[in-house]
Amino acid sequence: MPRGSKAKYTPEQKRKAAHIEDSYEHKGVPAAEAEARAWATVNKQSGGGEKAGGSGRRKAPMKKAQDRSDSAKRAAASREGHPRSSRVSLGTQTKESLMKEARAKDIPGRSSMRKAELIEALKKAG
Known part of the structure; x- marks a missing residue:
């Protein structure tokens, strides 16, 4: 049986877990085991329920790639013959x-x- 409150999960996550649970029960898996597997699957796919302070989490892949590219460009520019700081x-x-x-x-x-x-x-x- 899954532990903890499911209040922090989004409606989409709850629907997905219910659908997965029904599928397992249809295959003959006991209800408690089906529920546990369903929530484990939802957690693995989406990282669990809604998290507090969601800023900075899970950047879009294109944004992450762009940030990485920008960082590499800044690093390369700093290695080039730029004048060193006075320090x-x-x-x-x-x-x-x-x-x-x-x-x-x-x-x-x-x-x-x-x-x-x-x-x-x-x-x-x-």
Whole structure:
């Protein structure tokens, strides 16, 4: 026998559970077992009854895909040669990020420079 109140379920969920329960009973499953299976099926398909504070839950697949794409675009843009914020000093950056910045500023001889030399060249380039 299913536990708990079914008051939080939508009318559609209740109709679906009743239909599934009737189908199981028609196949010869005992009433209590049919009811339990019906509600288990409804819960699996829809995640249970109405939830409080439904915002942010269950985005439409297209919206979720669009948000994921937007996030990837923002991440890619932040990796490109955008100017770093004033809080990040040259000394805390990796050599690879310094090399990208030197490439963006077209500093000659950058490929053979060490990290300290890259920092100096970037400071001079301004």
